[in-house]
Amino acid sequence: MLTARNPDQLRDLVEKHNDAVLVTPLDVTQQDQVDRAYAAAIDRFGRVDVLVNNAGYGYLAAIEEGEDAEMRALFETDLFAPVNLIKKVLPGMRERRQGHIVNVSSIGGLVTYPGVGYYHMVKFGLEAMSDTLAKEVAGLGIGVTVVAPGAFRTDFRGPESMKFSSIVIDDYKDTAGKSREGTAAGHRKQIGDPARGAEAIIKAVEAEHPLVHLLIGGDALDQLRKKLEDVRAETDAWEAVTRSTDFKD
Incomplete structure (x- = not known):
């Protein structure tokens, strides 16, 4: 089954695939459309074996510029x-003890850049929800994979x-502003197939x-490895201070 706000895009x-495909209009923010x-x-199919959450869009703004x-x-x-x-699909999957949920996140759910903060918030949330859900349903025969392209x-x-954002603050031109410019300039030039x-x-x-966690795209892998190195270096450098906050027997 395929869904889209504009089903014509799936023609x-x-x-x-002809009769093997059922196309249904769906705005994921509208409960009545979700139910239908x-x-x-x-x-048509009797059950939902795999759910792929792929709907989404981006929003660029410095945190202060956010509407x-x-x-x-x-x-x-x-x-x-x-x-x-x-x-919506979990009750049926739990009853059958079978199913798989795929949530399409982003490398922006694991690393951050200026101007992308609001998008990072939702994708970090999707990563956390997916990781938690995977632990909750692991013994029920249900798989969860969160994809970070x-x-x-x-x-x-x-x-x-x-x-x-329609709000543009000049003081952020060298941070969030650069992200705006780079995102638009990179359209249709991305490395991923x-x-x-x-x-x-x-x-x-x-x-x-x-x-549970699938990275796709060499650029995603490189960005995450760089972040892991940075986090490791920072936490190691401040280990003494971190441990100093524990009660002393």
Whole structure:
């Protein structure tokens, strides 16, 4: 089953797979549409074996530039909607003791950059929720994989998937401002191949022992390794102070 706010965008997949595909319109922030989509899936296929939470968009703003309505809308789509969909399919998966949930996060759910703070918030939240959920359902025959892509050549950096704050503060031009410029300039020039990324996700889900955290894209791997090195160096340097806060017997 395939869903999208605009089902016409999925026409090529329908033509390729014919009756094997059911396409249903879905705005993940609208509960009535979620209910109808789930009911349609059950009516056609009898159950949901795999849920892929891939809906989302980006929002660039320095923290001070963030607009309240835009911030809340981002959380509704990128974090709260995936949680809602997971809660929709989990009862059936628990009953069958079988299923897999895939949450598409971002390397931005593991590392941070100026100007991307609000997007980092929702993706860090998705990473934490996925990691927790994986522990909760591990004994129920249900797998959870959270995917952290690097920069893939999709429409994500285009005008339909990337929003920019209308508030621009000049003092942030060399930090958040650079992120705005770089994101727009990198559209359609990303190193990641979407088809190969999809193959990697399928491979992870079908593995005998599916992993919880999947990085896709060499750039994502390089960024995470750099962060791990930095965190290790910082925590090691401050170890004495950290341990000094414990009670002394």
